[in-house]
Amino acid sequence: MSALLTSAPSLVPAATTVGNPAINIGIFALFVVVTLAIVIRASRNNRSAAEYYAGGRAFTGRQNGIAIAGDYLSAASFLGIAGAIAINGYDGFLYSIGFLVAWLVALLLVAELLRNVGKYTMADVLSFRLRQRPVRIAAAISTLVVSFFYLLAQMAGAGGLVALLLGIEGAVGQRLVIVVVGILMIFYVIFGGMKGTTWVQIIKAVLLIIGAAIMTFWVLAKFGLSLSNLLGEATATSQEAGGKDLLQPGLQYKNPVDFISLSMALVLGTAGLPHVLMRFYTVPTSREARRSVVWAIWLIGIFYIFTLILGFGAADLVGAAAIKAAPGGVNSAAPLLAFELGGEILLGIISAVAFATILAVVAGLTITASASLSHDIYNTVVKKGTATPEEEVKVARIAALVLGAIAIIGGIFALGQNIAFLVALAFAIAASANLPTILYSLFWKRFNTRGALWSIYGGLISAITLIIFSPVVSGKPIDPLTKKSPSMLQGVDFHWFPLDNPGIISIPLGFVLGYIGTVTSREYNAAKYAEMEVRSLTGHGAETATHH
Amino acid sequence: MSKEAPERVVDDPNVAMQNSPEFDQLRSKFRRFVFPLTALFLAWYFLYVLLSVFAKDFMGTRVLGNITWGLILGLLQFVSTFTITMVYARWADRVFDPEAEALAQKMGVQQ
Numbered sequence A: 001m002s003a004l005l006t007s008a009p010s011l012v013p014a015a016t017t018v019g020n021p022a023i024n025i026g027i028f029a030l031f032v033v034v035t036l037a038i039v040i041r042a043s044r045n046n047r048s049a050a051e052y053y054a055g056g057r058a059f060t061g062r063q064n065g066i067a068i069a070g071d072y073l074s075a076a077s078f079l080g081i082a083g084a085i086a087i088n089g090y091d092g093f094l095y096s097i098g099f100l101v102a103w104l105v106a107l108l109l110v111a112e113l114l115r116n117v118g119k120y121t122m123a124d125v126l127s128f129r130l131r132q133r134p135v136r137i138a139a140a141i142s143t144l145v146v147s148f149f150y151l152l153a154q155m156a157g158a159g160g161l162v163a164l165l166l167g168i169e170g171a172v173g174q175r176l177v178i179v180v181v182g183i184l185m186i187f188y189v190i191f192g193g194m195k196g197t198t199w200v201q202i203i204k205a206v207l208l209i210i211g212a213a214i215m216t217f218w219v220l221a222k223f224g225l226s227l228s229n230l231l232g233e234a235t236a237t238s239q240e241a242g243g244k245d246l247l248q249p250g251l252q253y254k255n256p257v258d259f260i261s262l263s264m265a266l267v268l269g270t271a272g273l274p275h276v277l278m279r280f281y282t283v284p285t286s287r288e289a290r291r292s293v294v295w296a297i298w299l300i301g302i303f304y305i306f307t308l309i310l311g312f313g314a315a316d317l318v319g320a321a322a323i324k325a326a327p328g329g330v331n332s333a334a335p336l337l338a339f340e341l342g343g344e345i346l347l348g349i350i351s352a353v354a355f356a357t358i359l360a361v362v363a364g365l366t367i368t369a370s371a372s373l374s375h376d377i378y379n380t381v382v383k384k385g386t387a388t389p390e391e392e393v394k395v396a397r398i399a400a401l402v403l404g405a406i407a408i409i410g411g412i413f414a415l416g417q418n419i420a421f422l423v424a425l426a427f428a429i430a431a432s433a434n435l436p437t438i439l440y441s442l443f444w445k446r447f448n449t450r451g452a453l454w455s456i457y458g459g460l461i462s463a464i465t466l467i468i469f470s471p472v473v474s475g476k477p478i479d480p481l482t483k484k485s486p487s488m489l490q491g492v493d494f495h496w497f498p499l500d501n502p503g504i505i506s507i508p509l510g511f512v513l514g515y516i517g518t519v520t521s522r523e524y525n526a527a528k529y530a531e532m533e534v535r536s537l538t539g540h541g542a543e544t545a546t547h548h
Numbered sequence B: 001m002s003k004e005a006p007e008r009v010v011d012d013p014n015v016a017m018q019n020s021p022e023f024d025q026l027r028s029k030f031r032r033f034v035f036p037l038t039a040l041f042l043a044w045y046f047l048y049v050l051l052s053v054f055a056k057d058f059m060g061t062r063v064l065g066n067i068t069w070g071l072i073l074g075l076l077q078f079v080s081t082f083t084i085t086m087v088y089a090r091w092a093d094r095v096f097d098p099e100a101e102a103l104a105q106k107m108g109v110q111q
Helices: A002-007 A021-045 A049-057 A061-072 A075-088 A090-117 A122-126 A132-166 A171-222 A227-240 A256-272 A274-282 A286-317 A320-325 A329-382 A389-414 A419-443 A449-468 A503-519 A526-538 B006-011 B013-019 B021-054 B069-110
Strands: B062-064
Touching: A021 A171, A021 A329, A049 A171, A049 A274, A049 A329, A049 A389, A061 A171, A061 A274, A061 A286, A061 A329, A075 A090, A075 A132, A075 A286, A075 A320, A075 A329, A075 A419, A090 A122, A090 A256, A090 A274, A090 A286, A090 A419, A090 A526, A090 B021, A090 B069, A122 A132, A122 A274, A122 A329, A122 A419, A132 A171, A132 A274, A132 A329, A132 A389, A132 A419, A132 A449, A171 A227, A171 A274, A171 A286, A171 A329, A171 A389, A227 A286, A256 A274, A256 A419, A256 A503, A256 B021, A274 A286, A274 A329, A274 A419, A286 A329, A286 B069, A320 A329, A329 A389, A419 A449, A419 A503, A449 A503, A526 B013, A526 B021, A526 B069, B013 B021, B013 B069, B021 B069, B062 B069
Parallel strands: none
Antiparallel strands: none
16 A cells, blocks of 8 residues: 555645545535534624633533643644654654643643633733733733744644645645635634634534544554554554654654753643633633543543554555655645545545644634733733723734734745644743743742743743744755755754754743742732632632623 | 732731631642642653653563554553543542632631
């Protein structure tokens, strides 16, 4: 099978379609119609701020857990990790472990306390006992930056997928599809609010997990239900084609420090992702918040075990050369595997699911960023806290429109980037700028405004600076297979930071700056701290579900 | 923000609750459960990461057919994550929640 594709690259020529575009588009259109109907239904009572931002806090733990899985199992998880495993074997698998273990930080330290303290955004918690204005501005900036990187990753994934499925190699066609995805997403967010977005994520999560499960068992069945056989065949195929032993560590990460840096970002980033944190406000109590994380951990964990099988399956059945040569590059491993297994119908289903994934995650990110712009910046900073909920929701909708437009433009520029990688950068920024402040706020009595500002801005600026001067942006050697440098910019080299991921420097820096800032300032608000701590642990005074 | 006057702070029901022995007990119960568990899973995760980076030959050694130590330890990370999740959820439902709710009720009565 793999020999067929690798020895005859004309089967996957750059400008020809894999599968049947009509089927791909048809299945995707069906998903869009169904979800739009649900969004329109959900939009009927979306006037209050609690409805728009938090779905009325009326979702159950299980529903929210599935939606969290839907949010988290982005195109990076499905397409990116499967592709990374197909090309780099064991090293790709390491990604998924960091992404999963990270949920324990959220479960044990963050989810419930945050649910009790906050209202709509991450900044609610960070600014609770500190000076509102500066802390909210800082938290909103960090929210926007993290969400933007994450958005870029999803939009890049959309472009790559389109290239593969519709055979649209030309820039105009790909851009057109990104525009369509962007407009749909804006519609979901503006009309559906958090409730509509959550339902889109729930439907998508169920489809994605079922789709991945079918492919996983299909692959295993081909190898006599033996993981060992699968691994053996995959490594043999890779080595026959002149590749390495996929089971050996170190294929992707030559530099041990780089890998440690990435691991830190992965495991500490999740609990600082604003769009993940915002999901905890959609349930009525901290107990339901806990339940949602438990559901999310099971679903995400099981899904990552599927991607392990899918990645090695693609390595054998499709082959590294065919994957790299396909229009979507590494990200096309899973769709190509679907085609290999079940022909154009399965490819159509899996691609539609992948599209749905991108759409849902982008909607989740947009609602988070727009909520932060409206609730944190517009209401607190511009209107000094006097905006009515109706005004806030109106501004949030306008913000969603603007952010959607920015996402479309950013997505056009991000075409062709490895998406698992872009997401890893978003995680590094979240872990450096957000997590230290969240943990200090919740657990450190002494913490104050200067500590928060130093930590957020220090983590944010150091992470971004190191990324700009890293090999990710410029200066990687040219890959002989694709004749291009894996760096973002071609033909220039201004990197001086040796690592791909800034986490190992910027995360400790965020913590240290938060500490130094705090101890050099004498500000301390005993009453607010007492209110926050009592509220965080007992739930007394926490926001409750809206009734209608 | 300016410091609160001491008299007002004493009157504050939240401060009173925060300084009460029951709340102190609730907080230390929570931290005594959650902090060591966090240290444990982070140490175990980074041990795995360091082995993957510095003990490549060991992690690449095939143990059962083509299944390597790296894969076994990696899958054990999944197992430990699921286990910690269930252990914590059970403890929080049965031990922590009733005590936290009792204190929340007490606060509700005061106001």
